[in-house]
Amino acid sequence: DYKSLDKLIIGVIGGDGIGPMITKQAQRIMEFLLKKPVEEGKIEIRTIEGLTIENRAACNKAIPDDVLAEIKKCHVLLKGPTTTPQKGDPWPNIESANVAMRKELDLFANVRPVKVEEQGIDWTFFRENTEGAYALGSQGMNITEDLAFDFKVITSPGAERIARAAFDFADKNGKTRVTAVTKANVIKTTDGKFLEECRKVAAEYPHITFDEWYIDIMTAKLVDEKRRKDFQVVVLPNLYGDILTDEAAEFQGGVGTAGSSNIGKRYAMFEAIHGSAPRMVREGRAQYADPSSVIRAAAMLLAHIGYAEEADKLYAALDICGNRERKLVMTGRDDGATGEEFADYIMATIETM
Amino acid sequence: DYKSLDKLIIGVIGGDGIGPMITKQAQRIMEFLLKKPVEEGKIEIRTIEGLTIENRAACNKAIPDDVLAEIKKCHVLLKGPTTTPQKGDPWPNIESANVAMRKELDLFANVRPVKVEEQGIDWTFFRENTEGAYALGSQGMNITEDLAFDFKVITSPGAERIARAAFDFADKNGKTRVTAVTKANVIKTTDGKFLEECRKVAAEYPHITFDEWYIDIMTAKLVDEKRRKDFQVVVLPNLYGDILTDEAAEFQGGVGTAGSSNIGKRYAMFEAIHGSAPRMVREGRAQYADPSSVIRAAAMLLAHIGYAEEADKLYAALDICGNRERKLVMTGRDDGATGEEFADYIMATIETM
Ligand SMILES: CC(C)[C@H](C(=O)O)[C@@H](O)C(=O)O
Ligand SMILES: CC(C)[C@H](C(=O)O)[C@@H](O)C(=O)O
Numbered sequence: 245d246y247k248s249l250d251k252l253i254i255g256v257i258g259g260d261g262i263g264p265m266i267t268k269q270a271q272r273i274m275e276f277l278l279k280k281p282v283e284e285g286k287i288e289i290r291t292i293e294g295l296t297i298e299n300r301a302a303c304n305k306a307i308p309d310d311v312l313a314e315i316k317k318c319h320v321l322l323k324g325p326t327t328t329p330q331k332g333d334p335w336p337n338i339e340s341a342n343v344a345m346r347k348e349l350d351l352f353a354n355v356r357p358v359k360v361e362e363q364g365i366d367w368t369f370f371r372e373n374t375e376g377a378y379a380l381g382s383q384g385m386n387i388t389e390d391l392a393f394d395f396k397v398i399t400s401p402g403a404e405r406i407a408r409a410a411f412d413f414a415d416k417n418g419k420t421r422v423t424a425v426t427k428a429n430v431i432k433t434t435d436g437k438f439l440e441e442c443r444k445v446a447a448e449y450p451h452i453t454f455d456e457w458y459i460d461i462m463t464a465k466l467v468d469e470k471r472r473k474d475f476q477v478v479v480l481p482n483l484y485g486d487i488l489t490d491e492a493a494e495f496q497g498g499v500g501t502a503g504s505s506n507i508g509k510r511y512a513m514f515e516a517i518h519g520s521a522p523r524m525v526r527e528g529r530a531q532y533a534d535p536s537s538v539i540r541a542a543a544m545l546l547a548h549i550g551y552a553e554e555a556d557k558l559y560a561a562l563d564i565c566g567n568r569e570r571k572l573v574m575t576g577r578d579d580g581a582t583g584e585e586f587a588d589y590i591m592a593t594i595e596t597m
Numbered sequence: 598d599y600k601s602l603d604k605l606i607i608g609v610i611g612g613d614g615i616g617p618m619i620t621k622q623a624q625r626i627m628e629f630l631l632k633k634p635v636e637e638g639k640i641e642i643r644t645i646e647g648l649t650i651e652n653r654a655a656c657n658k659a660i661p662d663d664v665l666a667e668i669k670k671c672h673v674l675l676k677g678p679t680t681t682p683q684k685g686d687p688w689p690n691i692e693s694a695n696v697a698m699r700k701e702l703d704l705f706a707n708v709r710p711v712k713v714e715e716q717g718i719d720w721t722f723f724r725e726n727t728e729g730a731y732a733l734g735s736q737g738m739n740i741t742e743d744l745a746f747d748f749k750v751i752t753s754p755g756a757e758r759i760a761r762a763a764f765d766f767a768d769k770n771g772k773t774r775v776t777a778v779t780k781a782n783v784i785k786t787t788d789g790k791f792l793e794e795c796r797k798v799a800a801e802y803p804h805i806t807f808d809e810w811y812i813d814i815m816t817a818k819l820v821d822e823k824r825r826k827d828f829q830v831v832v833l834p835n836l837y838g839d840i841l842t843d844e845a846a847e848f849q850g851g852v853g854t855a856g857s858s859n860i861g862k863r864y865a866m867f868e869a870i871h872g873s874a875p876r877m878v879r880e881g882r883a884q885y886a887d888p889s890s891v892i893r894a895a896a897m898l899l900a901h902i903g904y905a906e907e908a909d910k911l912y913a914a915l916d917i918c919g920n921r922e923r924k925l926v927m928t929g930r931d932d933g934a935t936g937e938e939f940a941d942y943i944m945a946t947i948e949t950m
Contacts, residue, residue: 384786433737463844
């Protein structure tokens with residue numbers, strides 16, 4: 245329980261590209277909403293510098309040691325987009341900072357809500373966030389020049405805790421159905437184990453309907469306007485979660501509009517799931533980047549640390565400003581408002597509440 | 598070139614559940630359309646018995662040896678749905694017959710067309726069909742009771758030949774764009790190799806635009822009505838192909854309506870991609886099962902072996918009968934036509950052409 249801490253430390257990690265600019269706006273809004281506890285010394289909001297691709301490349305690490313040490317002093321984190329090098333990029337082949345952070349901080353549950361009221365969609369995805377195809381993602385083996393291996397890992401405790409998180413959430417939020425998604429008909433050993441653990445946990449919640457689908461057919465089901473409404477809580481291994489949540493977010497207006505929370509026992513991290521838009525930076529338009537997604541992640545953070553009222557106000561303000569001003573502020577059209585102006589507008593809106 | 602063979606042998610594999618019944622209807626139609634070459638002894642159409650879950654379970658093999666020997670005597674195959682056991686089923690944990698067949702016959706290219714004219718969709722997917730997450734799919738390792746491993750394998754020749762198949766197809770069919778889909782930002786070793794081979798082949802086709810996306814965002818892009826039209830040919834590793842083609846088929850009316858072709862150097866296999874509907878069999882309604890999807894697969898087979906005119910007639914008849922009679926024959930409503938009546942209707946329609 246965060247409220248019982250002497251001082252709760254929120255770290256704000258800028259990241260790359262438009263990241264520092266948009267997280268700064270989210271930070272201003274958090275400072276505004278948390279003014280009292282900050283003044284009373286109950287909460288501290290820290291900016292954490294240095295999680296940039298340049299620094300990471302220089303030390304050839306997904307997260308530089310000193311940055312990781314700073315991060316570990318915090319309790320909850322708000323994170324901007326970070327660059328993931330791939331073959332052909334000028335940087336060494338280091339792991340995604342997101343993926344590394346999830347493992348280093350043991351943020352095992354990636355929780356992504358998707359809601360489209362007009363369409364009756366109200367899904368919450370529980371993506372396992374530390375193992376699966378991501379566990380050894382950047383440590384595959386080149387056996388010969390022509391033969392490459394990668395590994396997928398599932399542990400029973402790892403599968404059990406995400407299944408339990410999904411069922412607990414369903415139980416506490418009046419949900420009546422939990423769906424497990426795997427490819428256990430082909431990837432039998434790991435996905436089989438994942439499914440087995442889900443079934444065991446399901447047996448402890450006899451009042452919640454449990455069903456199972458394969459990931460291939462599940463991507464089709466989300467497209468089916470008649471039947472997709474029936475899904476409520478979905479629990480799935482890392483890679484399938486990555487895939488299905490992006491598809492799901494599209495019905496809500498695209499990945500750029502969604503926030504994602506990464507929850508562990510000790511730490512929690514909230515992030516926007518769009519990229520760092522290096523082109524906007526190159527073209528000198530970073531100040532026009534839309535901060536609304538990372539502000540939404542900040543609202544998730546506020547709810548998570550127990551500031552439900554502040555979170556609700558922020559969600560409400562995002563709804564109002566998002567609707568009224570969407571055309572102006574979206575994706576940085578330079579005839580629109582800057583990110584700073586948008587944040588000002590959000591705060592002004594909250595003041596009227 | 599099949600036309601140069603002394604005798605081309607087409608094998609028809611019934612499979613499980615409704616399989617034998619629906620493939621029988623497709624076989625009748627093929628016999629009807631290939632009457633002349635069959636009478637002349639240029640083509641033989643054989644029924645291959647025994648690829649049933651009972652037989653496979655009895656010998657604990659994905660494909661019983663004697664059945665595989667019979668299959669290997671054919672050149673092209675039409676296959677009905679086969680049961681894939683999963684944890685908790687009464688059968689041993691044997692591999693999917695589809696997956697085993699793809700590997701045994703080295704059917705490296707899974708080609709799936711998806712076309713929705715009203716929406717401007719005209720996609721052809723080239724799914725690598727023998728390696729990736731499927732290569733050792735049922736041979737993962739349980740290191741301890743709580744720790745499971747699976748493997749993903751990509752070889753350079755394996756990736757290269759599917760990339761080449763995709764670009765060749767694009768080139769020969771006036772397509773201007775080929776898209777490679779991986780998750781090379783995380784699954785760096787294998788997906789990185791796959792992408793590298795795609796890039797190498799792309800360099801040989803400078804007149805074709807080549808682009809790259811990650812599988813997560815790609816599932817979102819297919820939902821985007823404005824931008825999805827732009828995709829033409831998509832090449833991707835096994836598991837991503839499995840996932841994306843099911844999503845794609847949904848826009849065309851669902852997985853049940855789609856056919857899939859599995860192409861190798863020596864063999865080719867055509868199949869419907871729906872299940873074996875054991876419940877229909879249990880309820881005694883197998884004769885009402887809709888054979889249109891496996892008949893579509895038969896049309897793909899006819900085109901593949903060089904009987905383009907016969908294939909076109911069959912496609913046209915499917916369009917006519919599918920539209921006029923769809924409500925009656927779909928998914929075996931027992932107030933509708935039987936599969937046999939539907940096949941009769943298809944042949945009568947072709948006779949009027
Ligand atoms: C950026 C990438 C490594 C990451 C992932 O694959 O998890 C992203 O797609 C996400 O879903 O947060
Ligand atoms: C039945 C299953 C093993 C198969 C696969 O995963 O390849 C199916 O989904 C397909 O796409 O043909």
